[in-house]
Amino acid sequence: xxxxxxxxxxxxxxxxxxxxxxxxxxxxxxxxxxxxxxxxxxxxxxxxxxxxxxxxxxxxxxxxxxxxxxxxxxxxxxxxxxxxxxxxxxxxxxxxxxxxxxxxxxxxxxxxxxxxxxxxxxxxxxxxxxxxxxxxxxxxxxxxxxxxxxxxxxxxxxxxxxxxxxxxxxxxxxxxxxxxxxxxxxxxxxxxxxxxxxxxxxxxxxxxxxxxxxxxxxxxxxxxxxxxxxxxxxxxxxxxxxxxxxxxx
Ligand code: NI
Numbered sequence: 001x002x003x004x005x006x007x008x009x010x011x012x013x014x015x016x017x018x019x020x021x022x023x024x025x026x027x028x029x030x031x032x033x034x035x036x037x038x039x040x041x042x043x044x045x046x047x048x049x050x051x052x053x054x055x056x057x058x059x060x061x062x063x064x065x066x067x068x069x070x071x072x073x074x075x076x077x078x079x080x081x082x083x084x085x086x087x088x089x090x091x092x093x094x095x096x097x098x099x100x101x102x103x104x105x106x107x108x109x110x111x112x113x114x115x116x117x118x119x120x121x122x123x124x125x126x127x128x129x130x131x132x133x134x135x136x137x138x139x140x141x142x143x144x145x146x147x148x149x150x151x152x153x154x155x156x157x158x159x160x161x162x163x164x165x166x167x168x169x170x171x172x173x174x175x176x177x178x179x180x181x182x183x184x185x186x187x188x189x190x191x192x193x194x195x196x197x198x199x200x201x202x203x204x205x206x207x208x209x210x211x212x213x214x215x216x217x218x219x220x221x222x223x224x225x226x227x228x229x230x231x232x233x234x235x236x237x238x239x240x241x242x243x244x245x246x247x248x249x
Pocket of ligand 1: 007035198
């Protein structure tokens with residue numbers, strides 16, 4: 001049994017949500033946490049979570065939304081945080097890969113949402129791309145727990161996040177030939193690891209480049225089990241335990 005701690009589910013990417021949910025269940029995925037990270041996807045994610053008992057959501061504005069989010073959208077977010085299926089705020093964070101020129105505005109939006117997380121006592125799901133130092137500095141200003149979603153940093157960065165009490169979301173990237181993530185996991189072990197797909201993106205090998213889905217979680221788990229020379233069950237047990245430490249599902 002596994003939980004996909006971070007994925008995206010939308011009719012834009014999947015023709016038939018019902019089929020996706022059925023395939024997940026057949027693959028031993030007991031719950032999924034979908035991330036609504038724009039105004040429209042928050043609405044859609046909550047609708048899906050209302051419909052399926054094994055679907056939970058985190059909501060929050062992705063840094064790529066920085067130019068369109070006003071106080072009105074932030075009030076909308078705040079209003080939805082008490083929805084019974086909302087288990088965290090995210091994915092929120094900093095992305096300097098595409099939009100370096102908006103650094104200041106991204107930090108302001110990020111910190112506003114970190115403050116909300118503190119106020120509502122919710123964990124955060126962090127998106128950080130080419131922005132490690134600023135992400136760490138922002139997180140240090142708050143007393144939060146959370147998940148560094150799609151972690152792909154160095155061993156040193158992993159250790160900093162872990163020392164701050166954060167979990168690392170590990171997905172298909174660990175199976176990529178050019179990834180150093182396997183070596184990082186060999187050093188840190190699974191005590192702070194969560195499994196995620198980030199579907200529809202980042203399919204694990206041998207489906208790299210194809211549309212991803214939560215049903216691929218066992219492939220990632222098996223890769224990690226082989227890497228650490230432990231059983232799939234052990235990977236399942238530890239990561240489920242980590243998931244329930246962080247999220248109240
Ligand atoms: Ni994502």
